[in-house]
Amino acid sequence: MAYCTSDDIELRIGADDLARLADYDSDGVADAAAVARAIADAGAQMDSYLQQRYEVPVSPVPDVLRANAVTLSVCVLRLGRDSMTEDHQKECDRVYKWLEAVAAGKASLGIDPKPDEDTGAAGGHFDADDRVFGRDHNL
Numbered sequence: 001m002a003y004c005t006s007d008d009i010e011l012r013i014g015a016d017d018l019a020r021l022a023d024y025d026s027d028g029v030a031d032a033a034a035v036a037r038a039i040a041d042a043g044a045q046m047d048s049y050l051q052q053r054y055e056v057p058v059s060p061v062p063d064v065l066r067a068n069a070v071t072l073s074v075c076v077l078r079l080g081r082d083s084m085t086e087d088h089q090k091e092c093d094r095v096y097k098w099l100e101a102v103a104a105g106k107a108s109l110g111i112d113p114k115p116d117e118d119t120g121a122a123g124g125h126f127d128a129d130d131r132v133f134g135r136d137h138n139l
Helices: 006-013 015-022 032-050 063-080 086-103
Strands: none
Touching: 006 015, 006 032, 006 063, 015 032, 015 063, 032 063, 032 086, 063 086
């Protein structure tokens, strides 16, 4: 499941910039497959952080997650075109710091985190008869 769409990216950076980053067949239009791959790569990276506190993929997608997914998807596209400037890198780093904060519980998606794994039912109980065979008992 994707956290953003090609339209979300186009709204943020514009059709011309998106085409510059994702037009690999030189037809003046962003290649849908390249954009989809960047969105999927960004989503996978985000899930690696988010799974610490949330069930992934997160659905429905909160606005804060969508906005950061757009930024990270653009970062992936920029890396593919070697067009990463220092300012762009700072924006990418900001997303990773936010993801680290979410994973650590210092930032939130605005939804309930997954329940703690150790809050389930009480553990089982096992009873057994005395050993019949073993080092201490002859055969």
